[in-house]
Amino acid sequence: MTTLRKISAALFFSGSLACGAALAQSAAPTPAVQTDAASQQQSSEEPFTLEGLRKKLIGRLGTNVSEVSETAFPGLYEAIVGPDILYTDKNADFLIMGQLFDTKTQRNLTAETKDRLNKIDFSALPLDDAIKVVQGNGSRKIAVFSDPYCTYCKKLEATLKDMNDVTIYTFLYPVIRANSREQSEAIWCAKDRGAAWRAQMIEGKSAAPKDPKCDTSALDRNIDLGGRLQVTGTPTVFVPNGQRAPGAVSLEYLEKMLAVEPKKN
Numbered sequence: 001m002t003t004l005r006k007i008s009a010a011l012f013f014s015g016s017l018a019c020g021a022a023l024a025q026s027a028a029p030t031p032a033v034q035t036d037a038a039s040q041q042q043s044s045e046e047p048f049t050l051e052g053l054r055k056k057l058i059g060r061l062g063t064n065v066s067e068v069s070e071t072a073f074p075g076l077y078e079a080i081v082g083p084d085i086l087y088t089d090k091n092a093d094f095l096i097m098g099q100l101f102d103t104k105t106q107r108n109l110t111a112e113t114k115d116r117l118n119k120i121d122f123s124a125l126p127l128d129d130a131i132k133v134v135q136g137n138g139s140r141k142i143a144v145f146s147d148p149y150c151t152y153c154k155k156l157e158a159t160l161k162d163m164n165d166v167t168i169y170t171f172l173y174p175v176i177r178a179n180s181r182e183q184s185e186a187i188w189c190a191k192d193r194g195a196a197w198r199a200q201m202i203e204g205k206s207a208a209p210k211d212p213k214c215d216t217s218a219l220d221r222n223i224d225l226g227g228r229l230q231v232t233g234t235p236t237v238f239v240p241n242g243q244r245a246p247g248a249v250s251l252e253y254l255e256k257m258l259a260v261e262p263k264k265n
Helices: 003-027 037-043 050-061 109-118 151-160 180-188 193-203 217-228 251-259
Strands: 067-070 077-081 084-088 095-097 131-135 140-146 166-172 236-238 244-246
Touching: 050 067, 050 077, 077 109, 084 109, 131 193, 140 151, 140 251, 151 193, 151 251, 166 180, 166 217, 180 193, 180 217, 244 251
Parallel strands: 140 166
Antiparallel strands: 067 077, 077 084, 084 095, 131 166, 140 236, 236 244
16 A cells, blocks of 8 residues: 555545544533643643654554655745655645646656655666666766666667767666566576677577576665666666656756766865
8 A cells, every 4th residue: 555545545445434523522521621730831832843744644544654845835834745846835735636836936846856756876776786778988877776677668779879978777676576586597608798788688599597606795785776666667777966767758858967066075
């Protein structure tokens, strides 16, 4: 069940409880008004903090809320709930699911947050676990998570072979079929990995079975890495500025991604 569906179910359940509680309260006698110091202290509100709002959301939604921040819209707060971006008020009484646009600047603020969350540290990628193909002077870099039986990966590979002056690092990510692992191992253990990969993806020629002594632990590390980077499908492309692009994006799109220089700390 997705985060949003879990939240919807939780809200429905809590709403049902609230209705029942309201009916029970209306039938019960009105309690006497407390005037002692303890009751006055309980009724006083605690100072508002983002951390307090985050904890309140966790309590009400019953799921992890990793981050809460102010938005440009007064009184509206952005909450990161799992992979989702939601909006709420300062009391966590209301929840908005959707996208937030700034009409003055024509910016999609939700998309900007999603891009920030999806960025990675390209320099931290374990490139030794990837197939390396150098085209031209190889001055530019691209990393791709790909499956040998992925149709869109084959389409992307046909696009990548036409790029100039680029080094392509392909992380074999066998997730499509049961035998994706076997074919990925055969490619990884080939004498020329790059040639074997291109033959599989562009020419439809499978690599010869691997040598039983060949070390294929890199594929296990790739699966673990993809999970940590939230790679949910193939192909997924990463460029040095940390941006990602899921799917068989066009050559023009890739060129635009590469044109954005990584930010220097």
